[in-house]
Amino acid sequence: MELHDVWFVLIAVLWTGYFFLEGFDFGVGILTKLLARNRPERRVLINTIGPVWDGNEVWLLTAGGATFAAFPEWYATLFSGFYLPLLVILVCLIVRGVAFEYRAKRPEENWQRNWETAIFWTSLIPAFLWGVAFGNIVRGVKIDQHFEYVGSLGDLFNPYAVLGGLVTLTLFTFHGAVFTALKTVGDIRLRARRLALWVGLVTAVLALGFLLWTQAHSGDDKSLVALIVAVVALVAALVANQAGREGWAFALSGLTIVASVAMLFLSLFPNVMPSTLNGDWSLTVTNASSSPYTLKIMTWCAAIATPLVLLYQSWTYWVFRKRIGTQHIAPDAAGAAH
Amino acid sequence: MDLALAPETLARWQFGITTVYHFLFVPLTISLAALTAGLQTAWVRTENEKYLRATKFWGKLFLINIAMGVVTGIVQEFQFGMNWSDYSRFVGDIFGAPLAFEALIAFFFESTFIGLWIFGWDKLPKKIHLACIWMVSIGTILSAYFILAANSWMQHPVGYKIDKARGRAELTDFWAVLTQNTALSQAFHTLSAAFLTGGAFMVGIAAYHLARKKHIREMKTSLRLGLVTVVIAGLLTAVSGDVLGKVMFKQQPMKMAAAEALWDGQKPAPFSIFAYGDVDKGHNTVAIEIPGLLSFLANDDFTSYVPGINDVNKSEQQKFGPGDYRPNIPVAFWGFRWMIGFGMASFAIGLAGLWLTRKKFMLPKHLRVGDDEVPHLVLFKYKALGPKLTTWYWRIAIWTLAFPLIANSWGWIFTEMGRQPWVVYGVLQTRDAVSPGVSQGEILTSMIVFTTLYAILAVIEVKLLVKYVKAGPPELTEADLNPPTKIGGDTRDADKPMAFSY
Secondary structure, three states: OOHHHHHHHHHHHHHHHHHHHHHHHHHHHHHHHHOOOOHHHHHHHHHHHOOOHHHHHHHHHHHHHHHHHHOHHHHHHHHHHOHHHHHHHHHHHHHHHHHHHHHHHOOOHHHHHHHHHHHHHHHHHHHHHHHHHHHHHHHOEOEOOOOOEOOOHHHHOOHHHHHHHHHHHHHHHHHHHHHHHHHEOOHHHHHHHHHHHHHHHHHHHHHHHHHHHHHHHHOOHHHHHHHHHHHHHHHHHHHHHHOOOHHHHHHHHHHHHHHHHHHHHHHHOOEEEOEOOOHHHOEEOOOOOOOHHHHHHHHHHHHHHHHHHHHHHHHHHHHOOOOEOHHHOOOOHHHHOO | OOHHHOHHHHHHHHHHHHHHHHHHHHHHHHHHHHHHHHHHHHHHHHOOHHHHHHHHHHHHHHHHHHHHHHHHHHHHHHHHHHHOHHHHHHHHHHHHHHHHHHHHHHHHHHHHHHHHHHHOOOOOOHHHHHHHHHHHHHHHHHHHHHHHHHHHHHHOOOOEEEEOOOOEEEEOOHHHHHHOHHHHHHHHHHHHHHHHHHHHHHHHHHHHHHHOOOOHHHHHHHHHHHHHHHHHHHHHHHHHHHHHHHHHHHHOHHHHHHHHOOOOOEOOOOEEEEEEEEOOOOEEEEEEEEOOHHHHHHHOOOOOOEOOHHHHHHHHHHHHOOOOOOOOHHHHHHHHHHHHHHHHHHHHHHHHHHHHOOOOOOOOHHHOOOOOOOOOOEOOOOOEOOHHHHHHHHHHHHHOOOHHHHHHHHHHHHHHHOOOOEEEOOOEEHHHOOOOOOOHHHHHHHHHHHHHHHHHHHHHHHHHHHHHHHHOOOOOOHHHHOOOOOOOOOHHHOOOOOOOOO
């Protein structure tokens, strides 16, 4: 395995980490409208991810930065090619971050409601668009001989990619519902389980369709294994959720995400962004990667820093391991005033 | 295509707007993290409640600020690929690494521990909770270092070779990129200026309350902390600015000649305080100058030769081929002056404040005050300033809050625009760096979207800051004074509301 292959794996790991972690906090954001019935419940939901959403988002920044460093051509083609969808994602992430931090900083009803609406939409839209983006990466897009994206905005919303978007949207919502059941106490916990069942069933149908389509398009034996793991994990997550084994359900919905992302990357390799115009114009791990020297330095950095990150991020989850219920939320915004 | 709307121009405007905006929050984040951590350390060590109230007060303002810094930072990470794809292809091998390091080492650190600090008041024992804010502070400084090393490479590329076959620059010595003197002096200068910014922020807000005789205990402490920070950081900013200036005179003589509107080389060269020039004709029509000072700034020697804009332009034409290698001279000239002027004004106001509010040194007994009294402002040994002058000092002290922010912005505008037409000095020109595949309409859209969004958020943020500034330090609760002894919170608190919730 050469270093650019290692970095292909590491980029996949970073995106997996991002979708696993921000996946459930997007899901929780969506549930603020789907599940919560009143303001205290919405606050319960928001506070389950309060201490961690920011750290979760850094997985995205790292995936972006690492792609820039390890595969500059991929970074350049992808980010300039998917310009407008990325703009929308950026706007969502900006508003979403501010919404979490500022929502409770004023007691006015209007102020809080507006930020809650913002949290819902800015969680839902990126959850959908990331799937669209990855659908297009795997399927391939119109890339010319200079590695420039020459397709239109409409080309990005082809049926396969849109299906991918629906899969991430529903899968993250499911993941978020399972997370909510694990992290809350009281009535909302039971309703989260019930909702997880329905969302999970929809997810299963969509995901099966999308993954099979992917397998038929560019799969091999390895991606087939990942596909099977993803589907089995999703079904098992549903069973665990029904049995009230919340920890298992969350681990398994997480495994579904891990296996699905793995499957996408396996069916992509050794391309990183195939061209649909001419196979020779595809970006691959070889023609898009940085020099061996840069990759070596990056490998050292990742080898030392990543375990540390995992360690202290896990510790955060352990510190905030207690379930949250409406009784833990101060009756007004006063709790946030100091 | 109309030049004003050319993709290169638009992409530069967007980069300028989003980066200057982002950098309003960055220096405040860097300095307020450390200052808040300092106040919290004082609380943990002395158990004097005024320190905890001050920690909560400044911590709140810090959080309102860092939220904006974090979200506007995401744009920075993506913007290179979106708008500057040819730049990214050409320099990614080098420039990407410090960015990835920044994310892996600094961003994770910062954002994980900030979550622990915000929500950890009733979940972490006192000292561990304190350690979290220090971790955040370390994260902010590391982050600054990596990104400044990346920027320094654009100012003065080192440790690389050009791979002609792949048409790109490749890294050969990462250590050189991280430790070249451009990076060291730029980090020194930027971090000092960041602390000047945070210090002035503290001085301004403390002065606001003290002028109204409110929250005196906490605000007196904050004022002194702010003043000391302003004076030390201001001094270091000046020293590091001189060091960085000398480095730039060697590495980018054009930028420094432009900063002085020095059209033709002179020996000795004067420093102009005011100049009005004609860019087309290549000379100044009006100039007020201090003889020899520029020679000293450039070379530590009042009589040395400093090359002018026209000289450097000629030598660069010989080196790089025909073309105009002059940046926008008025922007460089005035940007340089506004940077120094506003930065040093806040330093002077801080120095004056430190003297005026001194506690004991050269201060007779009748002018010393107790803990609950606003300090007298004492200029000479036996007499406090009259009410009018006192009001004016507090007023100026409040204004000083904005000065370093203005200075920082102009500093960046100066150093980035002063490097033009290069994006990587001597290696890649800005016009060759933009994304060829991104249309004018797309860039225009994103520029308008970001500008509008940022403007709206600025209004929201400032209003929120004002609200919390006016509210003053909060009253402490039982929970504040009885932090948990166990990680994850004490069991006795199982059903209590959280100390902090969104």
